[in-house]
Amino acid sequence: MSSEALLSVRDLRVAFGPVEAVRGLSFDVRAREVFALVGESGAGKSLTARALLGMVPRGATTGGRVRLRGSADLAAERGRRITLVPQDALSALSPVHPVGDQLAAAVRSVRRLSRGQARARAVAALDRVGIPDAARRARAYPHEYSGGMRQRAVIAMATVNEPDVVVADEPTTALDEERREQVLRVLAEQREAVGAALVLVTHDLEVVREHADRVLVMYAGRAAEVGPSGHVLGRPRAPYTAGLLASLPQDGPRRHRLPALPGTPPAPDALGPGCAFAPRCPLATAPCRDHEPEARTVDGRLVACHHADDLSDPLREFV
Amino acid sequence: MNSPLLDVRDLVVRYGPVTAVDRLSFTLDAGETLALNGPSGCGKSSTALAVLRLRRPDGGKVRFEGRELTNLTERELRPLRPRMQPVFQDPYGSLSPRHRIRDAVAEPLKVQGTWNRTDGPARVAELLDRVGLDPSYGDRRPHELSGGQCQRAGIARALASRPQLLVLDEPVSALDASVRAGVLNLLSDLQDDLGLGYLFICHDRAVVRHFADRVVEMRDGRAVPA
Secondary structure, three states, X not given: OHHHEEEEEEEEEEEEOOEEEEEEEEEEEEOOOEEEEEOOOOOOHXXXXXXXXXXXXXXXXEEEEEEEOOOOOHHHHEOOOEEEEOOOHHHHOXXXXXXXXXXXXXXXXXXXXXXXXXXXXXXXXXXXXXXXXXXXXOOOOHHHOOHHHHHHHHXXXXXXXXXXXXXXXXXXXXXXXXXXXXXXXXXXXXXXXXXXXXXXXXXXXXXXXXXXXXXXXXXXXXXXXXXXXXXXHHOOOOHHHHHHHHOOOOOOOOOOOOOOOOOOOOOHHHOOOOOOOHHHXXXXXXXXXXXXXOOEEEOOEEEOXXXXXXXXXXXXXXX | OOOOOEEEEEEXXXXXXXXXXXXXXXXXXXXXXXXXXXXXXXXXHHHHHHHOOOOOOOEEEEEEOOEEOOOOOXXXXXXXXXXXXXXXXXXXXXXXXXXXXXXXXHHHHHHOOOOOOOOXXXXXXXXXXXXXXXXXXXXXXXXXXXXXXXXXXXXXXXXXXXXXXXXEEOOOOOOOHHHHHHHXXXXXXXXXXXXXXXXXXXXXXXXXXXXXOEEXXXXXXXXXXX
């Protein structure tokens, strides 16, 4: 597995003072794949995304290791081989510079090109993401773009230098379904065009199902389950994954009771010694409350659950 | 034949030159959920504001419990307001950060003059219990609650004045899936028990399919075939 890893993450930790928000995460991202980090608010997925880029917030300390194949210094690759599509497209663009200038500056920050050459690349990138009349639009300011065009411009910015890895942090949150599909399509096309891997951070299991090759389900700063997304979402082995899937509204008798998970995710400063999911888990037993489970391979994926072996269908426990 | 709980005819809402809602018509019965579904900017929330008369419609009629609201003055509306209550998308934004949950839930009772010191606290505790919050949460402030708990508190406040109609504007869109399911279950139970009519605004088709009896699909301020 590690031989094919493009980006390899080992025992990643992010802490604020004594409180750990990301608690020892390990995974590999392979070249050209779509790898999803999925979880609910507070699970630590955005912090993980930031840590991949060496951009954790001030005051946070990181531990563990993130390596990009063929590179000794990850921070030096930011914007070059690894780039970010941030959540909020408007605040990601400078309001006082034309969009094309911002893209050209991104190009010149990593390549020795003339202004004219950089500009041509910027226009080509805008054209590639479907900005109509890109040469003229490149001279416009972000406020002259519609919301959808801004989102595309930010994707163009993240792909203009043909990176190996694009990290997209909730790129579709707050968008309606049509715009969501549009953005995901543009992201997929650009990833394809430049041959990058995509790390897709999302809370939306439907997005994972439709777009991701592999998925890491995150809960309380750790991986509950990692594996091929068809496998993990089709036949979950971690009770948390199963509970999350069961709580999605789906076709069936109208207003049937949804199997809601009891309680709420724990605060990072209120974790006990056991499995972080145990207080909400219908399968929890004494060992679950005493020892946090280690991840192990079960049925073609990694699962961190004491009961991963005995249960062939945890989904059933919730329905 | 009973008249519908809510009867909206040819509703128009304009913002300057922009027509946000363009001759929209629908009805809603007690105990029924009607969803308004459509992309951002299609006029869903403008419809909600006009139904609640938080904004005066620029055309058309809104009848609620058989009474025409369109031309009522603020004073004439006042006795009707308790019967139609909103629940908003942002659970934190819809509660004052400085008020304890207990006071937020009691506020409608106080505003309407139905608060009294002997029964009031018990009524608030009953409302919190009704939405699945332990009454001890009454002592907390919104930032001490999770998003789902906060949304439950918002629902308790909406129920305080014994409404017949809840206008739910994206009530679960800001919630995580595991928590969203619980809030949807709660809304279902409340409707069954209290016979509430729900005008349910939601952009998520899966949620709408699960939750609504009928759907009005909106585009550019108009109803379009689903």
